[in-house]
Amino acid sequence: MLAAFLVALTVVGTVQVAFAQEKVFVIGTTADLQPTDINPVKPMNFYYAEIVFPELLAWDKDGKEVAGLAQSWTISPDGMTYTFKLRENAKWSDGQPVTADDVAFTALLESESNPAFFSYWNSIQTAKAGTITGVTVAPGAIETPDAKTVIFHLLIPSGSFFTAAGGFPIFPKHIYEGMDLTTQNLDVSKMVGSGPYVPTELVPGDRYVLVANQYYWGGRPSLDKVIFKIFRDTTSAEIALESGAIDLLMNVPGTDVKALEKVPNITIGVEQPQLFAYFVPNFRPNLADGSVNPCADLRVRKAIAMSMDLQSILDSAFGKGYYVLANQIFVPNMYYLGKRVWNDSIPMPAYPYDPVAAGKLLDEAGYPADAKGIRMKLTFISPSAGRLGTVGVMSMMQLIQHAVRAVGIDMQLVMMEYASYRARYYMEPPKDWNVAIWSQSQSPDPTNVGYNVNGVAWNIGKGGWNGGGYNNPYATYLVSLGDNTTDRDARVAIYQRIAGIAYQDVVNIPLYYPIEVVAWNSKWQGIVLGLNNPCADYWGAIKYQNLAQLTTTTTGTETLVTPPSPDYTTVGILAVLAVIVLGGLAYYLGRRRKKTS
Amino acid sequence: MGLPAYVAKRALVAIALVLVVGTLNFAILHLAPGGPETIFLNPRITPAARALILKSFGLDRPIQEQYLLYLEGMVTGNWGLSYFYTESAFNVIASRIPATLLLMVPSLILTVLVGILMGILSVRRPYSFVDRFLSSFAFFFYSMPVFWLGFILLTFFAVTLSVLPAGGMISITTTGFDVVDYLRHLILPMTALTLINLASFSLLVRSSMLEVLDQNYIVTARGKGLSERLVFYRHALRNGLLPTVTMLGLFVGSILSGAILTETVFSWPGLGSLTFDSISRRDYPVVLALFFIFSILTILSNLITDIVYGILDPQITYD
Numbered sequence: 001m002l003a004a005f006l007v008a009l010t011v012v013g014t015v016q017v018a019f020a021q022e023k024v025f026v027i028g029t030t031a032d033l034q035p036t037d038i039n040p041v042k043p044m045n046f047y048y049a050e051i052v053f054p055e056l057l058a059w060d061k062d063g064k065e066v067a068g069l070a071q072s073w074t075i076s077p078d079g080m081t082y083t084f085k086l087r088e089n090a091k092w093s094d095g096q097p098v099t100a101d102d103v104a105f106t107a108l109l110e111s112e113s114n115p116a117f118f119s120y121w122n123s124i125q126t127a128k129a130g131t132i133t134g135v136t137v138a139p140g141a142i143e144t145p146d147a148k149t150v151i152f153h154l155l156i157p158s159g160s161f162f163t164a165a166g167g168f169p170i171f172p173k174h175i176y177e178g179m180d181l182t183t184q185n186l187d188v189s190k191m192v193g194s195g196p197y198v199p200t201e202l203v204p205g206d207r208y209v210l211v212a213n214q215y216y217w218g219g220r221p222s223l224d225k226v227i228f229k230i231f232r233d234t235t236s237a238e239i240a241l242e243s244g245a246i247d248l249l250m251n252v253p254g255t256d257v258k259a260l261e262k263v264p265n266i267t268i269g270v271e272q273p274q275l276f277a278y279f280v281p282n283f284r285p286n287l288a289d290g291s292v293n294p295c296a297d298l299r300v301r302k303a304i305a306m307s308m309d310l311q312s313i314l315d316s317a318f319g320k321g322y323y324v325l326a327n328q329i330f331v332p333n334m335y336y337l338g339k340r341v342w343n344d345s346i347p348m349p350a351y352p353y354d355p356v357a358a359g360k361l362l363d364e365a366g367y368p369a370d371a372k373g374i375r376m377k378l379t380f381i382s383p384s385a386g387r388l389g390t391v392g393v394m395s396m397m398q399l400i401q402h403a404v405r406a407v408g409i410d411m412q413l414v415m416m417e418y419a420s421y422r423a424r425y426y427m428e429p430p431k432d433w434n435v436a437i438w439s440q441s442q443s444p445d446p447t448n449v450g451y452n453v454n455g456v457a458w459n460i461g462k463g464g465w466n467g468g469g470y471n472n473p474y475a476t477y478l479v480s481l482g483d484n485t486t487d488r489d490a491r492v493a494i495y496q497r498i499a500g501i502a503y504q505d506v507v508n509i510p511l512y513y514p515i516e517v518v519a520w521n522s523k524w525q526g527i528v529l530g531l532n533n534p535c536a537d538y539w540g541a542i543k544y545q546n547l548a549q550l551t552t553t554t555t556g557t558e559t560l561v562t563p564p565s566p567d568y569t570t571v572g573i574l575a576v577l578a579v580i581v582l583g584g585l586a587y588y589l590g591r592r593r594k595k596t597s
Numbered sequence: 598m599g600l601p602a603y604v605a606k607r608a609l610v611a612i613a614l615v616l617v618v619g620t621l622n623f624a625i626l627h628l629a630p631g632g633p634e635t636i637f638l639n640p641r642i643t644p645a646a647r648a649l650i651l652k653s654f655g656l657d658r659p660i661q662e663q664y665l666l667y668l669e670g671m672v673t674g675n676w677g678l679s680y681f682y683t684e685s686a687f688n689v690i691a692s693r694i695p696a697t698l699l700l701m702v703p704s705l706i707l708t709v710l711v712g713i714l715m716g717i718l719s720v721r722r723p724y725s726f727v728d729r730f731l732s733s734f735a736f737f738f739y740s741m742p743v744f745w746l747g748f749i750l751l752t753f754f755a756v757t758l759s760v761l762p763a764g765g766m767i768s769i770t771t772t773g774f775d776v777v778d779y780l781r782h783l784i785l786p787m788t789a790l791t792l793i794n795l796a797s798f799s800l801l802v803r804s805s806m807l808e809v810l811d812q813n814y815i816v817t818a819r820g821k822g823l824s825e826r827l828v829f830y831r832h833a834l835r836n837g838l839l840p841t842v843t844m845l846g847l848f849v850g851s852i853l854s855g856a857i858l859t860e861t862v863f864s865w866p867g868l869g870s871l872t873f874d875s876i877s878r879r880d881y882p883v884v885l886a887l888f889f890i891f892s893i894l895t896i897l898s899n900l901i902t903d904i905v906y907g908i909l910d911p912q913i914t915y916d
Contacts, residue, residue: 024769024770026769035682036681036682036683039683183678184683185682185683201772203866204689204866205871205874206765225770227770230864231764231864232861232864232870232873232874233861233862233864236747236748236751236764236861236863236864239751239752239755239763240755240764240864242755242756242763243755243762245755245762245764245769417877418877419878420629
């Protein structure tokens with residue numbers, strides 16, 4: 001009876017297929033989106049923000065700066081003055097021109113109100129109590145000689161200012177001025193942007209809808225709407241892609257690729273986001289319980305790295321082709337303004353698999369094997385959710401556990417949900433773990449990566465990116481030098497040196513650079529993955545410029561959300577079966593009733 | 598003791614219970630490692646900025662003060678500001694309640710109706726093929742994880758047959774609320790929830806009816822020459838259904854917990870998915886308010902069950 005009910009509902013449902021006539025591109029994502037993600041004074045999600053609020057600059061595939069909202073730019077020879085000329089035709093979606101005042105307003109707003117991003121502007125800041133970040137922009141630091149020209153005067157030379165200022169979303173002054181954005185979010189349906197699409201609806205936990213901006217400086221976008229559909233589960237999202245409910249799915253797990261490849265009309269693409277996954281050893285001599293921390297010894301760190309046949313492990317965990325073996329703190333496609341930062345002198349693999357040599361190192365370090373072959377117990381912490389909580393990573397951790405056991409390291413793997421994991425990683429030292437897994441996304445500027453080895457201030461305490469507490473004065477000096485050097489070649493050389501030190505001191509044990517798999521409905525043309533690759537973050541396989549140019553293979557009236565054709569034969573068979581079952585049941589009950597009466 | 602006095606007494610007990618449950622919720626959440634600051638605070642911000650942010654959310658206050666504020670909020674409805682949505686937790690939750698009700702209520706009704714029907718069909722001829730088939734059917738789905746069943750239903754109906762939508766509450770491209778569209782999206786999650794919960798109901802009805810059919814008054818009714826139909830539906834069924842009323846009260850809680858998984862699998866934007874997300878983010882105001890609502894709903898539904906039970910069964914007195 002229930003089956004009959006379901007079939008009946010299904011048949012009714014089949015008739016009720018709705019057809020959309022607009023050109024809509026639906027992107028499935030498992031990354032949730034909140035109103036705060038597009039609030040300029042909150043920890044923004046740059047990927048979502050830049051579709052609505054493009055930055056002054058964009059980056060080509062070699063990380064070289066190209067025009068964004070700014071059409072041209074100049075940097076003074078002393079590296080202290082940066083001038084950006086905005087596009088003449090740049091307008092907000094309400095028809096107002098994008099002006100230099102908007103850029104100055106954004107810099108002031110961010111430096112004074114957004115603790116997450118104040119460091120972007122710290123080279124033009126001076127201390128002032130009373131604001132949230134405790135800093136504000138020095139008088140005269142930002143100049144707007146005309147409506148389309150903005151000039152930044154720095155207080156100190158900064159190597160990262162150009163990429164920071166050029167890579168920050170610009171917000172409309174005439175909308176945001178006077179609003180208290182720390183306690184309220186702008187009504188999404190009234191947002192005004194300068195990008196190809198502007199939001200009209202945000203249903204938290206469900207969808208984020210953007211419509212074409214007719215004033216977009218890059219020309220009328222090819223789509224009427226872009227919708228981000230939020231899923232909490234990857235399998236559900238894959239089913240939605242297969243059914244045609246969504247057009248593109250980001251972050252497909254490598255383990256699901258084979259199944260998706262068999263689905264007709266699905267195209268699979270890969271790109272390498274600027275992400276680096278690695279082990280962070282704890283450098284403190286003792287753990288929270290007072291016990292000796294073996295990882296403080298360079299020989300132990302090296303032995304751990306050498307005890308793993310990393311390539312085989314990663315092949316098993318992620319599948320060949322769905323990761324890149326890591327050997328250093330910079331990703332291979334890390335380009336700083338057209339210059340590759342990668343340090344060629346670091347061998348690949350960084351620490352070749354050699355369990356015998358690893359055992360010798362542990363002997364030298366004073367950790368002989370006991371009767372059971374165990375030399376030490378080490379606690380490894382790992383999250384069970386997020387980008388490091390995937391099935392592939394869990395599988396990798398188990399394989400590593402097995403591998404290090406062979407050289408006498410009893411790896412106690414502690415997996416925990418993400419919030420608990422972060423608390424454990426950032427706990428006040430001394431910490432209670434020996435090794436943690438961590439990942440870092442890298443921007444077009446190498447500054448952040450340098451902080452991996454920065455031993456000053458916030459790095460020594462709770463951790464930041466240097467959660468292990470590595471502290472080498474020379475490395476810290478190099479980080480500071482890199483921050484204040486403006487010559488591009490000199491900067492690259494400094495960061496390559498930093499990568500070399502990180503390798504020598506085993507500041508981290510490089511694991512892999514992830515490969516992001518993207519799957520989409522083959523009817524779409526013009527999808528370019530990794531456009532602006534240096535900016536591509538974990539969620540950003542398809543960038544705003546690309547979204548403005550997509551087309552379909554459908555001719556005539558383009559229908560984006562093409563409902564899949566129902567299989568009427570199967571439905572018919574099921575309906576007939578249900579009728580037979582129901583009829584049989586009715587006949588049976590009728591006969592029984594006759595008998596009893 | 599009359600009904601009003603009984604209700605008043607139970608309400609007092611319910612209030613005490615809510616207080617205890619609320620305190621436990623607060624304690625458990627705050628004892629869990631990883632507070633909200635570890636999630637939304639950038640490790641690079643200055644200590645001053647960190648202090649200001651914590652202050653703006655009231656996280657700088659002593660824990661006992663946070664607890665008192667929480668209790669006050671439970672009474673006044675001012676549950677504080679969601680750390681992630683930057684709007685009142687009340688509004689965040691209120692915006693999700695309709696979606697959950699639109700899934701829970703139809704599912705509950707369908708479960709009760711089909712469960713009772715299956716129980717009756719089974720008991721009409723105990724240990725027959727139909728009885729065994731229905732019991733096996735109920736147990737089959739009862740032993741199935743709801744998320745797995747959800748994926749099977751989605752794969753079969755949304756991909757293989759392409760006749761039903763693959764999750765969500767309304768079509769992705771639909772603006773506003775379209776009843777037919779909603780009904781189409783409701784079919785699969787409602788079916789999953791119903792199938793999983795059917796066993797409890799149908800088997801309870803079956804066993805209860807079997808017990809009732811053995812009672813002396815049924816034998817008397819038959820002896821009086823009443824038709825089997827009359828004996829079954831008028832005398833046996835009414836009494837046989839009494840335990841299911843109790844079950845209904847307990848059922849609300851299990852449906853709510855089932856909804857968390859169901860909403861996750863079917864991308865249904867209700868309270869279940871909000872609970873899932875808010876716990877991961879340690880969004881204390883939202884999580885505590887959600888727990889509070891769930892507790893109230895469960896306690897209330899049990900209270901109503903007790904009252905209805907008394908109305909249905911005149912033998913029960915409110916002592």
